[in-house]
Structures are given as structure tokens and as C-alpha cells.
Amino acid sequence: MTVKHSLLALLAESPGTGYALKQRYDEHTGALWPVNVGQVYTTLGRLERDGLIQRAGADEAALYELTEGGRAELSGWLVEPVAVAELRDELVVKVLLALGTPGIDGLAVVQHHRRAVVEEVQRLTRTRSDADLTWALLVDALVLRLDAVLRWLDRCEARLAQKAGSRR
Amino acid sequence: MTVKHSLLALLAESPGTGYALKQRYDEHTGALWPVNVGQVYTTLGRLERDGLIQRAGADEAALYELTEGGRAELSGWLVEPVAVAELRDELVVKVLLALGTPGIDGLAVVQHHRRAVVEEVQRLTRTRSDADLTWALLVDALVLRLDAVLRWLDRCEARLAQKAGSRR
DNA sequence: CACCGCATGTAACGTGTTACATGATTCA
DNA sequence: TGAATCATGTAACACGTTACATGCGGTG
Numbered sequence: 001m002t003v004k005h006s007l008l009a010l011l012a013e014s015p016g017t018g019y020a021l022k023q024r025y026d027e028h029t030g031a032l033w034p035v036n037v038g039q040v041y042t043t044l045g046r047l048e049r050d051g052l053i054q055r056a057g058a059d060e061a062a063l064y065e066l067t068e069g070g071r072a073e074l075s076g077w078l079v080e081p082v083a084v085a086e087l088r089d090e091l092v093v094k095v096l097l098a099l100g101t102p103g104i105d106g107l108a109v110v111q112h113h114r115r116a117v118v119e120e121v122q123r124l125t126r127t128r129s130d131a132d133l134t135w136a137l138l139v140d141a142l143v144l145r146l147d148a149v150l151r152w153l154d155r156c157e158a159r160l161a162q163k164a165g166s167r168r
Numbered sequence: 169m170t171v172k173h174s175l176l177a178l179l180a181e182s183p184g185t186g187y188a189l190k191q192r193y194d195e196h197t198g199a200l201w202p203v204n205v206g207q208v209y210t211t212l213g214r215l216e217r218d219g220l221i222q223r224a225g226a227d228e229a230a231l232y233e234l235t236e237g238g239r240a241e242l243s244g245w246l247v248e249p250v251a252v253a254e255l256r257d258e259l260v261v262k263v264l265l266a267l268g269t270p271g272i273d274g275l276a277v278v279q280h281h282r283r284a285v286v287e288e289v290q291r292l293t294r295t296r297s298d299a300d301l302t303w304a305l306l307v308d309a310l311v312l313r314l315d316a317v318l319r320w321l322d323r324c325e326a327r328l329a330q331k332a333g334s335r336r
Numbered sequence: 337c338a339c340c341g342c343a344t345g346t347a348a349c350g351t352g353t354t355a356c357a358t359g360a361t362t363c364a
Numbered sequence: 365t366g367a368a369t370c371a372t373g374t375a376a377c378a379c380g381t382t383a384c385a386t387g388c389g390g391t392g
Binding site for chain 3: 001003004035036038039042043046
């Protein structure tokens with residue numbers, strides 16, 4: 001879903017071909033959230049099929065531009081709230097499952113992932129740069145999210161300790 | 169990916185049929201992260217095909233249990249760190265795209281989603297309950313994450329104001 | 337008996353990933 | 365000219381969602 005609408009947004013700035021769009025995409029988030037070139041082409045094909053984009057000018061090159069429908073789809077999606085069901089976090093799932101699985105040391109898993117997250121935060125903060133607004137905000141978002149994960153892992157530990165204490 | 173390993177984890181507790189597994193799944197996260205029944209069956213089929221689970225006892229009923237390979241796959245996955253590329257957040261994508269799209273009032277989109285997130289947090293905190301440990305931790309994770317999103321949206325506003333100020 | 341909920345699937349489709357195929361351009 | 369890189373795709377597959385199709389059990 002995010003690739004489809006990312007392409008619509010890129011096309012809202014200016015028309016382009018598949019390869020050019022992939023390059024513009026990478027300028028913003030490529031290093032952190034890469035997209036496969038092949039998917040750009042297949043997605044463009046579906047968007048054209050659904051009437052959200054069309055080929056501009058002569059059809060020599062596959063130069064796409066937004067249609068009215070595409071513009072409407074984009075502006076609608078931008079303000080559509082995100083449902084809780086979409087907030088599935090793989091790390092949260094891992095830890096919750098680890099806590100419920102017999103033969104697995106839940107506390108060890110929590111501490112293991114905590115270390116990994118701390119390292120990831122350090123790696124990210126080192127790449128921070130205020131050159132590009134989008135890039136800076138993207139790194140901000142990731143760091144804030146990982147900070148929240150850290151706090152959550154601590155709370156997991158606390159609840160585990162509390163449960164262990166109340167059980168004796 | 170999370171359904172596949174969730175099923176492995178549920179089977180690590182005890183064997184079960186597709187329907188029973190779906191019910192056990194729902195006990196934990198069903199209200200927030202629902203899973204489709206059909207997907208449970210197709211996923212079980214793939215897991216059996218890949219040798220991670222097998223039918224237990226006589227094949228009258230489709231009662232599945234973990235194989236050794238399945239147990240190894242599960243315990244490996246539980247400690248595998250989550251890559252940054254997996255931390256794609258649809259709301260972040262929306263806002264970043266809104267800020268870069270001509271004809272869209274980025275500040276308005278930020279404030280719009282901020283309202284939606286605040287409402288969602290209130291809805292979640294109302295459902296908080298310490299009855300089930302997994303459920304409580306799940307709600308914790310979501311609230312902490314939404315709090316982080318709120319802080320990020322504020323930072324977006326700040327950076328926008330800063331950019332607007334520096335441009336004049 | 338007819339109907340309803342339980343239980344087990346299958347079909348169709350959208351999205352995403354990886355890998356491969358192909359023609360054009362450039363450049364050593 | 366031969367090799368690398370650009371540019372545009374296609375194929376095969378995994379995962380997820382929605383909807384539909386059965387078969388079976390009890391219950392009015």
C-alpha cells in the first residue's frame with residue numbers, strides 16, 4: 001500500500017518514467033526503506049489499469065502522469081487515519097510469543113532484543129543529518145519509535161518481575 | 169510472517185486443529201490484530217509442506233504438532249533482530265509524502281492525524297486491563313508507540329515552522 | 337425437516353520480494 | 365568490439381484479505 005501511494009505522490013510533483021521514479025524514491029528513503037525496481041513497474045502497470053495514472057504525450061516512452069482519479073485517491077489516502085490493526089510490530093509479536101512459549105526464557109529474549117535495539121538507535125543517530133527535511137524527519141520517526149520500544153521492553157521486564165514475585 | 173510464527177508458537181504450547189488455533193490466537197490479540205480463518209488453514213498447509221509441522225496420530229482430524237524443524241525455526245525467529253526496513257510505518261509515510269506533495273497543506277495533515285492519534289490513545293487506555301499479561305503488554309506497546317508518534321508529529325510541526333521562518 | 341453454528345477448507349485478488357530476461361547506451 | 369550499466373520489464377513465489385463452498389452437528 002505504501003509503494004502505490006508513494007508513486008502517486010511522486011507523480012504529483014512531476015511526471016516520470018519507472019526508472020526515474022525509483023531514483024526519486026531512493027533519494028528520500030532508499031537507504032532505510034528500499035523498494036525493488038521490479039515492483040515499481042508492476043505497480044505502475046496496476047495504477048494505469050485502474051485509471052489512476054496515464055501515459056503522457058506520445059507513447060514512445062512510458063512517461064506517466066496522474067489522472068484526476070489518481071489525484072483524488074492520493075489526497076484521500078493522505079488524510080485517512082491508520083487503523084490499530086495496521087500497527088503490527090514484529091518485535092512486539094516476537095516478545096509476546098516468547099513470553100508464552102514453554103521452553104523459552106522470556107526474560108533472556110527481552111534483554112537480547114533490548115541490546116539489539118540500543119545498537120540500532122546508536123547506528124541511526126550517527127546517520128542523522130539536517131540536510132534533507134524528509135530524511136531528518138524519517139530518522140526522527142525511527143529513533144522515537146525505537147525509544148518507545150525500549151521503554152516497552154523495560155515494562156515487560158517489570159511485569160515479569162512483578163508476576164514472579166506475586167507467584168511465590 | 170507473524171501469522172506463520174504465531175501458529176508455530178501456539179503449537180509449541182500444545183497441538184491443535186486449525187479452528188482451535190484460530191480461537192487461541194484470538195484470545196490473545198484477536199480484538200486488536202485479527203487474523204482471517206482462511207489464512208490459518210493455508211498457512212498450516214504451507215507449514216506442513218515445509219516440514220515445520222505434521223499431523224499427529226491418525227489423520228482423521230487435522231491435528232497438527234510441531235516437528236523438530238518447526239521448533240528450531242521458532243526459537244531462531246524469536247531471537248532474530250528486526251531490521252529497520254521492517255519498521256515501515258504507514259502514518260509516517262503519509263505525513264512525509266504530504267509534506268512533499270504540492271497542493272497539499274502539510275501542516276493541516278499533521279494536525280489532522282494528531283487528532284486521530286489522540287482519540288485512538290484514549291480509546292486504547294479505556295480498554296486497558298491487567299487481567300491477561302499478554303493483553304496488558306500488547307496495549308502497553310500500542311500506547312507507547314502512539315505516544316512516540318505524537319511526539320514525532322510535534323517535531324514535524326516544529327521543523328515546518330523552523331523552515332518557514334528561515335525562508336522569509 | 338429445516339435451519340443455524342461449527343469446522344474445514346478453496347478461489348480470487350492485492351501486495352511484496354527475488355530472480356531472471358532483454359534491448360539500448362556508453363566507454364575502455 | 366566487448367563488457368558494463370541503464371532501463372524496462374516478466375516469472376515465480378510468499379503472505380494477506382475477502383468471499384464463497386461444503387459437510388456435519390444439534391435444535392427448533
